[in-house]
Structures are given as C-alpha cells and as structure tokens.
Amino acid sequence: MTTTYQLHGIDTHGHLLFNKALHLTSEEARAFRSKNVEFYGYELQSTDLDASSKTLTLHYTAKKVTFNIINVDQDGKTISKDSVELEYGQTKTYTAKFISGYRVQQPTQELKADNLMPEDVQFTYIKLADKSNKPLAEPTALSSKTGHKKGRQSAISGRNPSETKAKRHNEAKDASDVSEKLPQTGESQSVVGVLSGVVLLGALIGKKLFKRLI
Numbered sequence: 001m002t003t004t005y006q007l008h009g010i011d012t013h014g015h016l017l018f019n020k021a022l023h024l025t026s027e028e029a030r031a032f033r034s035k036n037v038e039f040y041g042y043e044l045q046s047t048d049l050d051a052s053s054k055t056l057t058l059h060y061t062a063k064k065v066t067f068n069i070i071n072v073d074q075d076g077k078t079i080s081k082d083s084v085e086l087e088y089g090q091t092k093t094y095t096a097k098f099i100s101g102y103r104v105q106q107p108t109q110e111l112k113a114d115n116l117m118p119e120d121v122q123f124t125y126i127k128l129a130d131k132s133n134k135p136l137a138e139p140t141a142l143s144s145k146t147g148h149k150k151g152r153q154s155a156i157s158g159r160n161p162s163e164t165k166a167k168r169h170n171e172a173k174d175a176s177d178v179s180e181k182l183p184q185t186g187e188s189q190s191v192v193g194v195l196s197g198v199v200l201l202g203a204l205i206g207k208k209l210f211k212r213l214i
Contacts (some may be wrong), residue, residue: 003054029046044197046059064085071125074126087113090113106123
C-alpha cells in the first residue's frame, strides 16, 4: 500500500529548494534515503525520513561557481586576469580592481551565479596620459643671451663692496710699482743727451792736446 510522502530539498542556509509529493510504500520510503537525488547546482549530503509526518528532507550544499575576470585596454589587449568564486545561486556586485596608469570605464558589474559555467567578465580600461614624459620647451636664443647677461650682472652685484674696493686698490698699486721700475721717456732722453755732451767734450780736448804736441 502506497502513502503520499512530502519531499523537501533545502540548502545549508535553510532555504527551500523544492517541495514535491511522492507516492511510496513504507519500504520504498526507507530505501529512498540512500538514493542520490540530483538537483542542478547542488550536491546531496544526506536524507532524513520522518515516518510520522511522512516527510523526506534532502540536505544539499551549493556547488562553487568560478568567474574569470579579464581586464583589457581600449584596444582589447589583456592587461591582467583574475578570478572570483561564488556559491551557486549567489549574487554579488564585483568592483574592478585598481590598475596604475589606467582608468576603468565601468567600475562595477553584477555577478549572478545561476550557471555552473558562466561567461568571462570583462572590464575595459583606458590608458592615462603620461605627463612625466612630456618634452620641455627649448629656450630661445634671446632668452639665452638675456640669461647670460643676467647671470653676469648677478655675479658682479653679488660681490662684496669691500672686496671690490680692495681689489681696485691692489691693481692701482701694482701699476705704480711697474711704472717705477720702468724708465720714463723724458729720463731716457736726458741720459742720452748727457752722454753725447761728454763724448763731444772729450773729443775737443783730445784734439787740442794733439796740436800742442805737434
């Protein structure tokens, strides 16, 4: 004689997965506890029989679902890959990870584990401009000259007034020493004139002495 039994399937969180009615004999109900009743996305762990309430309770655990995360640039070239694992039936909002030098177009996507073989999740990143490699403007010829002139002026203006005065005094002293060592033009002419007079006088005296002897 068959009796109607209630067949309940629940997951590890106590959520009801299914509820069915079966017509079984008492022997079939006892044997049912060893049967593997498959339910998509879950694995059967155990079966309990309550003979008084004519209820069979099947305990399931959710299978793991792996999502492959692929990060690509605007040209479709893969930058990096990642993965995230959810329980079957679970829904989660996934936030794209930070990648230096890039900006993600869509920062979040919803992952819904309603398929044991989900499609790859793709995030597109836009490469940011690299400001560090920007060439510097070359200075013009005018600015170079101006800069040289300014540098010269700043070098002169940066001197100590006392040092400048002392330097000028030393230069004047050196010039006077040199002028004292070298004979002046007037002095040279006077010496030459004296020597010439002495030679002429000697010649006259010699001539007179020579006449007297004759």
